Amino acid sequence: MKRFIFFAISLSVSLSLFAQNKLFNLEDLFKTRELYAENLSQLQWIPNTYDFVYVKNNLLVKGTLHQKEVDSFVTLNELNDALINAGLSSLKSFPYILHWTSEHGFYFRWQEKLLHYTIDKKNIDKQISINKEAENIEIDFKHAQLAYTIQNNLYVVEENASPFQINPTAPEDVKFGHIVHRNEFGIENGSFWSPNGNYLAFYRMDESMVADYPLVNTSTPMATLKNEKYPMAGETSHQVSLGVYDLKTKQIVYIQTGEPKDQYLCCISWSPDENYIFIAVLNREQNHLKLNQYDAKTGQYIKTMFEEKNERYVEPSHPMYFLPNNPNQFLWLSRRDRWNHFYLYDLSGKLLKQLTKGNWEVKDFAGFDPAGNNMFFYSNKDEITGNHFYTLNLKNQKITRITNESGTHRIMASYDGTYFLDIYNSIDIANEIKIKDRKGEEKALLLKNKNHLSNYALPETRLFTIKNPNKNDLYCRMILPPGFDSNKTYPVFIYVYGGPHSQMVTNTWLSGGWFLHYMAQKGYIVFTLDNRGTNYRGFEFESCIHRRLGDLEVEDQMCGVDYLKSLPYVDITRLSIDGWSYGGFMTLSMFLRHPGVFNRASCGGPVIDWKYYEVMYGERYMDTPQDNSEGYKKASLLNYVDSIQGKLLIFHGCMDPTVVWQNTLQFIDKSIKAQKQVDYFVYPSHGHNVGGIDRLHLWKKIENFHAY
Incomplete structure (x- = not known):
């Protein structure tokens, strides 16, 4: 009997250890949701209430602040009955809610239509057609109308009406209503509805003067040419203007933004009364911004509200945010004091006061309460690697932190800003959801954190800082193999990005993503460092790389390498490095400028020579290149081909419209001439990255290349 008990205990312990030793299977990421943290799908507040909803088992359920259980609110059968009664086919799953118009109804898309469902009447009471070829869709939910583009032309469609093309048929190289300036300067829209829906502002982009860059589609029986308008640095750029379409008169007025025509038109903003439109006009050199006011009905210039200058660059990325209780005042985000902060202005252009201040960064604006007494924003004020939510009282400038738990938070405010849905995660928390009040105190726990990967051998993630020669703190992430033993030695897999607008080292669940943790499970110490040039550390930390890309970033990354070399459990003969895009440029810069340090390097879509990159960025x-020939020469990786030591693998998508294929082809050509061996692999149908199931192929390729 004792032998049986001993055997049973041993078997139980063995099974338990086995259950905790499972390794990630990359294929499972594309086949099952079991590897992903539990969540409340489509969680959101119902307008004008303190009730919230989410989708569960194809059912929209409703909960309240003081009620633990949720109730059925809208069923899929009810929605399908409404669709059938409206002459439409039924849904197989609950649709994604695009917008709540009130507590009584919401919009969703189905069968090339924008539909509004009324909860009380259980019917579809609004239908707006969306052409199947529509792109750049901008919806005015309040007035039941939308704008979209088909090829180069811009259309407006209202409820129960046919689409109307607002512009004369566009020439081949002129686009209406498209995103301009290659998505830089925070530009995410090609058209902009006025507050009351009477006007539509839109970009007109003339690319006729820009050279065609040939991309070749090899998926057709006879390979076909796809030209991409690609203005390379120092070359002729496109010309952009802003039009305003009057829905009543069906006339277009163009804003008189003047010359030079290759200036950048950013941060498009409407005044609340629709009388004015504001444009942040930035010169081609990107060192002088003017926030200009124009008459929306005539297009005439009225005045310059203020100017910003910087010898390096000015990068406007946000529109004006008008106060709900005072349409004559607005907020402006700027790094003019070297940190990203809010400034309060009036419409005369007078600066009233700086609202936030300190050696920390506002990361994003998140709205006002309806009364306009409080403003909401995200910041790294109290945790550099986190994302936290704050309220600011506009009168006394008191800042209240709502998210006290360390990590990365996403917040949804109730209609009046009294309560907040807080969805957050960290390196220790997979996903947790709470309701909080204005003081940041927890009022309800909607989803408790659960380690859904308890059966897996999870690597340990550490976040820490080291110093560079400039005494800057450099944030690092180290992912240690399961069962890490400091008495053993391990190969290192360094993942790098290192470019502007990026932050790789974050306090998030599975920080760095699945593949890096998979590589840790394979026995690597996985290391990442955010160097100078990356985001949310102030203007000086980011902009010091100006005119010398690859210098300070590599210097900081090599501080990380020196730190790794100082660790007794690091095998310095097995250092690997990998990166994509700017990270590809960084990978090659480190590999070539410090020959012999890295055993293997892999990179995808790397910028090889910045003169082959686009104008804006x-x-x-x-x-x-004409003004900074020495900087371009030093940054060009073509000048370091002779330094290749160790194994090198380069990837590129043949249809890459961002870092054009010419970059790596020239590098390979020069490697051949220098008799240097380089492994090279192309993805014929992919652009700047490899997505979908093909990413599995890429991961396997990287894994096999770095295997020791």
Whole structure:
């Protein structure tokens, strides 16, 4: 009997250990949701109430602040009955709610239509057609109308009406209503509805003067040419203007933004009364911004509200935010004091006061309460690697932190800003959801954290800082193999990005993503460092790389390498490095500028020579090749081919419209001439990255290449 008990206990312990030793299977990421943290799908507040909803088992359920259980609110059968009664086919799953119009109804898309469902009447009371070829869709939910583009032309469609093309048929190289300036300067829209829906502002982009860059589609029986308008640094750029369409008169007025025509038109903003439109006009050199006011009905210039200048660059990325209780005042985000902060202005252009201040960064604006007494924003004020939510009283400027738990938070405020849905995660928390009040105190726990990966051998993630020669704190992430033993030695897999607008080292669940943790499970110490040039550390930390890309970033990354070399459990003969895009440029810069340090390097879509990169991004950080020839020469990786030591693998998507294929082809050509061996792999149908199931192929390729 004792032998049986001993055997049973041993078997139980063995099974338990086995259950905790499972390794990730990359294929499972594309086949099952079991590897992903539990969540409340489509969680959101119902307008004008303290009730919240989410989708569970194809059912929209409703909960309240003081009620633990949720109730059925809208069923899929009810929604399908309404669709059938409206002459439409039924849904197989609950649709994604795009917008709540009130507590009584919401919009969703189905069968090339924008539909509004009324909860009380259980019917579809609004239908707006959306052409199947529509792109750049901008919806005015309040007035039941939308705008979209088909090819180069811009259309407006209202409820129960046919689409109307608002512009004359566009020439081949002129686009209406498209995103301009290659998505830089925070531009995410090509058209902009006025507050009362009477006007539509839109970009007109003339690319006729821009050179065609040939991309070749090899998926057709006879390979076909796809030209991409690609203005390279120092070359002729496109010309953009802003039009305003009057829905009543069906006339277009163009805003008189003047010359030079290759200036950038950013941060498009309507005044609350629709009388004015504001444009942040930025010069081609990107060092002088003017916030201009124009008459929306005539297009005439009225005045310059204020100007911003910087010898390196000015990068406007946010529109004006008008106060709900005072349409004559607005907020402006700027790094003019070297940190990203809010400033309060009136419509005369007078600066009333700086609202936030300190050696920390506002990360994003998150709205006002209806009365306009409090403003909401995200910041790294109290945790550099986190994302936290704050309220600011506009009168006394008191800042209240709502998210006290360390980690990365996403917040939804109730209609009056009294309560907040807080969805957050960290390196220790997979996902947790709470309701909080204005003081940040927890009022309800909607979803308790659960370690859904308890059966897996999870690597340990550590976040820490080291110093560079400039005494800057450099934030690092180290992912240790399961069962890590400091008495053993391990190979290192360094993942790098290192470019502007990025922050790789974050306090998030599975920080760095699945693949890096998979590589840790394979026995690597996985290391990442955020160098100078990356985001949310102030203007000086980011912009010091100006005109010298690859210098300070590599210097900081090599501080990380020196730190790794100092650790007794690091095998310095097995250092690998990997990165994509700017990270590809960084990977090659480190590999070539410090030959012999890295055993293996892999990179995808790397910028090889910045003169082959586009105007907006490239000239911001490097100026033009004509003005900064030495900087371009030093940054060009073509000048370091002779330094290749160790194994090198380069990937590129043949249809890459961002870092054009020419970059790596020239590098390979020069490697051949220098008799240097380089492994090279292309993805014929992919652009700047490899997505979908093909990413599994890429991961396997990287894994196999770095296997020791």
